[in-house]
Amino acid sequence: MILKTSLRSFFAHKGRMALSLTAVVLSVAFVSGTLVFTDTATATFDRLFASTASDVAVSPADDGADHNEQSGGAMARTLAASVVRQVAAQPGVKSASGEVSVSNATIVDPATNKSVGPTGGAPTLAGNWYETPNSALRITSGAAPKGAGQVLLDADTADKAKLGIGDQLRIITAVGDYRATISGIATFTTTNPGAALVFFDTPTAQRELLGRPGAFTSVVAYGDGSRTDDQLKAGLVATFGRTYQVKTAAEQAADNQSDVGGFLDFMKYAMLGFAGISLLVGGFLIINTFSMLVAQRTREIGLMRAIGGSRSQVNRSVLTEALVLGVLGSTVGLGAGLGLAVGLIKLMGAVGMHLDASQLTVKASVPITAYAVGVVITVLAAWLPARRAGKVSPMAALRDHGTPAEAAANRIRAGVGLLLTAAGAAALVAGSRSDSAGTGGALLGLGVLVTLVGFVVIGPLLAGAVVRVLGAALPALFGPSGRLAQRNALRNPRRTGATAAALMIGLALVTGASVVTSSMVSSATSQIDKSVGADFIVMSNNGGLTPNMVKAIQGTPGLSHVSRSKDIGVVITSPDGHREDTSINAVSPTYGEDLRVPAVTGSFEGALKEGISVDKDYADSHHLKVGDPLSVHFQGGSTRTLRIAAVTAEDNQLYQGEMYIGLDTAVRALPADRLPQDVMVLAGASSGADQAYAALQKSLAQYPQLQVKNQADYKALIKKQVDQLLYMVYGLLGLAIVVAVLGVVNTLALSVVERTREIGLLRAIGLSRRQLRRMIRLESVVIAVFGAVLGTGLGLAWGITAQRVLKTQGLNELTVPTGTIVAVFVGAAVVGLLAALGPALRASRMNVLAAIATD
Amino acid sequence: MTTAAAPFGSRAATVAGPAGGAAAIAASARQVTKAYGSGETRVTALDQVDVDIARGRFTAIMGPSGSGKSTLMHCLAGLDSVTSGQIRIGGTEITGLKDKQLTKLRRDKIGFIFQSFNLLPTLNALENITLPMDIAGRRPDQAWLDQVVATVGLAARLKHRPTQLSGGQQQRVAVARALAAKPEIIFGDEPTGNLDSRSGAEVLTFLRRSVDELGQTIVMVTHDPVAAGYADRVLFLADGRIVDEMANPTSDAVLERMLRFSAAETPVPAPAGPLTAGGDSRRNA
Ligand SMILES: Nc1ncnc2c1ncn2[C@@H]1O[C@H](COP(=O)(O)OP(=O)(O)OP(=O)(O)O)[C@@H](O)[C@H]1O
Numbered sequence A: 001m002i003l004k005t006s007l008r009s010f011f012a013h014k015g016r017m018a019l020s021l022t023a024v025v026l027s028v029a030f031v032s033g034t035l036v037f038t039d040t041a042t043a044t045f046d047r048l049f050a051s052t053a054s055d056v057a058v059s060p061a062d063d064g065a066d067h068n069e070q071s072g073g074a075m076a077r078t079l080a081a082s083v084v085r086q087v088a089a090q091p092g093v094k095s096a097s098g099e100v101s102v103s104n105a106t107i108v109d110p111a112t113n114k115s116v117g118p119t120g121g122a123p124t125l126a127g128n129w130y131e132t133p134n135s136a137l138r139i140t141s142g143a144a145p146k147g148a149g150q151v152l153l154d155a156d157t158a159d160k161a162k163l164g165i166g167d168q169l170r171i172i173t174a175v176g177d178y179r180a181t182i183s184g185i186a187t188f189t190t191t192n193p194g195a196a197l198v199f200f201d202t203p204t205a206q207r208e209l210l211g212r213p214g215a216f217t218s219v220v221a222y223g224d225g226s227r228t229d230d231q232l233k234a235g236l237v238a239t240f241g242r243t244y245q246v247k248t249a250a251e252q253a254a255d256n257q258s259d260v261g262g263f264l265d266f267m268k269y270a271m272l273g274f275a276g277i278s279l280l281v282g283g284f285l286i287i288n289t290f291s292m293l294v295a296q297r298t299r300e301i302g303l304m305r306a307i308g309g310s311r312s313q314v315n316r317s318v319l320t321e322a323l324v325l326g327v328l329g330s331t332v333g334l335g336a337g338l339g340l341a342v343g344l345i346k347l348m349g350a351v352g353m354h355l356d357a358s359q360l361t362v363k364a365s366v367p368i369t370a371y372a373v374g375v376v377i378t379v380l381a382a383w384l385p386a387r388r389a390g391k392v393s394p395m396a397a398l399r400d401h402g403t404p405a406e407a408a409a410n411r412i413r414a415g416v417g418l419l420l421t422a423a424g425a426a427a428l429v430a431g432s433r434s435d436s437a438g439t440g441g442a443l444l445g446l447g448v449l450v451t452l453v454g455f456v457v458i459g460p461l462l463a464g465a466v467v468r469v470l471g472a473a474l475p476a477l478f479g480p481s482g483r484l485a486q487r488n489a490l491r492n493p494r495r496t497g498a499t500a501a502a503l504m505i506g507l508a509l510v511t512g513a514s515v516v517t518s519s520m521v522s523s524a525t526s527q528i529d530k531s532v533g534a535d536f537i538v539m540s541n542n543g544g545l546t547p548n549m550v551k552a553i554q555g556t557p558g559l560s561h562v563s564r565s566k567d568i569g570v571v572i573t574s575p576d577g578h579r580e581d582t583s584i585n586a587v588s589p590t591y592g593e594d595l596r597v598p599a600v601t602g603s604f605e606g607a608l609k610e611g612i613s614v615d616k617d618y619a620d621s622h623h624l625k626v627g628d629p630l631s632v633h634f635q636g637g638s639t640r641t642l643r644i645a646a647v648t649a650e651d652n653q654l655y656q657g658e659m660y661i662g663l664d665t666a667v668r669a670l671p672a673d674r675l676p677q678d679v680m681v682l683a684g685a686s687s688g689a690d691q692a693y694a695a696l697q698k699s700l701a702q703y704p705q706l707q708v709k710n711q712a713d714y715k716a717l718i719k720k721q722v723d724q725l726l727y728m729v730y731g732l733l734g735l736a737i738v739v740a741v742l743g744v745v746n747t748l749a750l751s752v753v754e755r756t757r758e759i760g761l762l763r764a765i766g767l768s769r770r771q772l773r774r775m776i777r778l779e780s781v782v783i784a785v786f787g788a789v790l791g792t793g794l795g796l797a798w799g800i801t802a803q804r805v806l807k808t809q810g811l812n813e814l815t816v817p818t819g820t821i822v823a824v825f826v827g828a829a830v831v832g833l834l835a836a837l838g839p840a841l842r843a844s845r846m847n848v849l850a851a852i853a854t855d
Numbered sequence B: 001m002t003t004a005a006a007p008f009g010s011r012a013a014t015v016a017g018p019a020g021g022a023a024a025i026a027a028s029a030r031q032v033t034k035a036y037g038s039g040e041t042r043v044t045a046l047d048q049v050d051v052d053i054a055r056g057r058f059t060a061i062m063g064p065s066g067s068g069k070s071t072l073m074h075c076l077a078g079l080d081s082v083t084s085g086q087i088r089i090g091g092t093e094i095t096g097l098k099d100k101q102l103t104k105l106r107r108d109k110i111g112f113i114f115q116s117f118n119l120l121p122t123l124n125a126l127e128n129i130t131l132p133m134d135i136a137g138r139r140p141d142q143a144w145l146d147q148v149v150a151t152v153g154l155a156a157r158l159k160h161r162p163t164q165l166s167g168g169q170q171q172r173v174a175v176a177r178a179l180a181a182k183p184e185i186i187f188g189d190e191p192t193g194n195l196d197s198r199s200g201a202e203v204l205t206f207l208r209r210s211v212d213e214l215g216q217t218i219v220m221v222t223h224d225p226v227a228a229g230y231a232d233r234v235l236f237l238a239d240g241r242i243v244d245e246m247a248n249p250t251s252d253a254v255l256e257r258m259l260r261f262s263a264a265e266t267p268v269p270a271p272a273g274p275l276t277a278g279g280d281s282r283r284n285a
């Protein structure tokens, strides 16, 4: 019986339900789309890694800090050809091959002088071509590379760069610069997620990629089936001891997965976070819809109660409707989520991560999560108004279909809201005053959460005051439509508050994020202004700077000096016994001119001659002063005792927490083949900076992977990078805002229906259609701008607190992006106008007589 | 008082001047037919109705339920379109006007009093009274407004919201709103239908005075012979046709006419029940 009433009521209100449904659909789609996308990406990589892993692989022993060795500029570690023979001789090993593989090569199309490798996260791999039982690639056209001057290219890269057999390629490696003709194209047996690969024959690879004839980077071996991978590994470990590291197929796959896994996890959690936000906003929409439906049906409910329906029956009828909505929304959302995942895959394809949409991985957990999220949120959101509906006394409900007086409830609400907001504000203030970024961050998180909840609770009460102020100008500006709109926005503050709160969340996050990012840009800019003396900065997009590149820079006319900088993996032991696995900067003696690192005590220039400079934080926490000795173990080289020559300041992110030694110190401590490439080269102009810039660009034009920047361009680059991050955040928050806009549409649509009689009356006494539409538009704009006021207020508080908390982390300058805030307000007004389009049209089309006659 | 009365005097004069015979007619219907639906379900709510509403007079429309009273009023007021025939308001032919022009006409020339739900709950009494002028972008004539408010006896309640007023007070605000804009003609569809007899009498007395003292033209649909007794003229409607009329009615005469009328309509004895009972039940609702 109840079910029948509920279903009938659900379908009777399908127009109104459609908007709530959209909210559920969007939220569920986002959650399930994220899960499907990350699962698919993980599965793609799993398949790839499974296809590339040999049964066992032997590589040079890992001596600590160089996980990211090649991108940090370190040279590839090698083993001798004799190891291949030793591995092949192991019992149970069927075949063993020496492999050369480096990830610091750059592939250039000489015709265009452009890098053809991926620019995003995926690597460019260069190696030797050899046949194995389990190769990830197969030659699909042409032939394997033979001898110097031949190279094999992967099909995806060839397609992308429009290269074919016979075309020239230039490969820039740590060793040198090498030209070859494409002899064949190889295609992945599984999906290539975006890496670019080139292969040479083994001697060429050894010579050109490693600079060491006869050397390999690893040995891959396949068993004859008589032993398990673990047994093979045990045998190899027994042979080699700890000289080499041995990994089974499973271990190789796990290693690889943890490399990409971090990135995928980050994406997953970020997107799930945004899904959560849109779910929260969607929750508001649903609460609002059900509140309004329940309010409209107060009389009906009163009648049900008067003729003997129990409170729980009323509850149940509303909840059943919610259940129907939740199930329907989750189902559609799940479908939309699959579409979203495909869209994401396509989008990732555009930025260089190729996944195969036809191999969509949908685990059982996806539908389970989708339904759990969709149904639970919907039912929860409907439960609140249902409970309220059940509480209305039958007579009160029958007498009047307005909302009952809520003075007492409002007082409680005001109390709770104020308390929460005050507590949240206190947390924010405490966070901004906190000395440590850790506790500050925790307080910030707490403050953000509590102020958000506080504002949501208190929103309806603020609506009264704020809308009155916002709307004060309306009657003067827009005449009777303005006055009516202002009153309408005020008549149900709870509804206005809830509608605006949905918008507030998205806008608060947008404002907060833009305060933080603007501060990031202005802080970075001011730090560069303050500390960077270099006129030019040269960095590589891929790996470090090869000696040839450094030579090219040094040979450029018009430069006063060139300072080199290397990242060196070290283990530092302080006198108090603390060991730290870290990396330090080894820089040229002129480095101090290019990056002015102020010394609190001692002399930074001195540290670059001899000894080491440490940051104040490190010095303080280990009670160190100038002159104290540090034991520094250079990874792959010797252990030296270096005396502290300077304690450096912390006020600038460019050198905060960094330790410096002279380049010579590193050269003495490390064998030549373990000395990494330069990560950055700084230079000064002797005169005519523009000329020198042009000359530098000219002499580095042959290396398309290098970025040559002067200070202005460097700042622009940083701004661009930060902006990219910001746009991504905006894009994702856009979803929350879309859901919130649906909420405004919903509120207006329901209000229009509720006020049918009023609209009829207004029309009868002469309100024109235009004036009526304007009235609804203005109401919508007022609600939206109210949301913007709350949102920007909250966002500013969050952003400013975040800046204060991160002050010591390099975010030393606060910039409030007034442009963005103005845009948020203008955008909110536009959003209000758009949201009102449908409801206003509907209201203006109402038949006057029919409207008056409704009850 | 003289200044306040002046607009009435001058308007009456100008209308009376050149237009001659038409001057005495505030609204008229010629051969008006209104049908709802089509084919089998076609209902003829008005059947070739001819009626003239005299200016400065109080006209009541009576008839059994479903006889077309509301329909006639809606058509006269430009709220509804007619199937055929012509409607004129103050010399303007309104049949065939576009929604925009009709809206303007209602705004500038017509006042409405409905049976219930006359006021916007978000506006206070005064704002409700001045709403039609607000909408038109006209400034209310303050002296006239004061007079209307004083006559309706609402001076102390102007800042109150409709929910804070009694039903009778709400109807009086509605009457004040209709009068304040100085419309050509005021239409009321059972304006006292929801009121007890005392509040009803207050409102009717007030309507009567506005005709007598202010020269207002009023058309009122009613089921109540007592209410009709306040009018100058009663039109009787049955089955979409004007079947009778009575000048200077008294409530007794109207009641008697209605009883006779019902007896003629239906052979069943005591058929007056539905009419009066209908009125009563409305009052009690
Ligand atoms: N929108 C409509 N659609 C179809 N028929 C209608 C419509 N409005 C009125 N009617 C019909 O037109 C006829 C006249 O209706 P009207 O509302 O004018 O009667 P009335 O005299 O005002 O009655 P009451 O005293 O009950 O208010 C009735 O038969 C009614 O059923």
Ligand SMILES: [Mg+2]
Pocket (backbone or CB within 6 Å): B069, B070, B071, B189
């Ligand atoms: Mg009627």
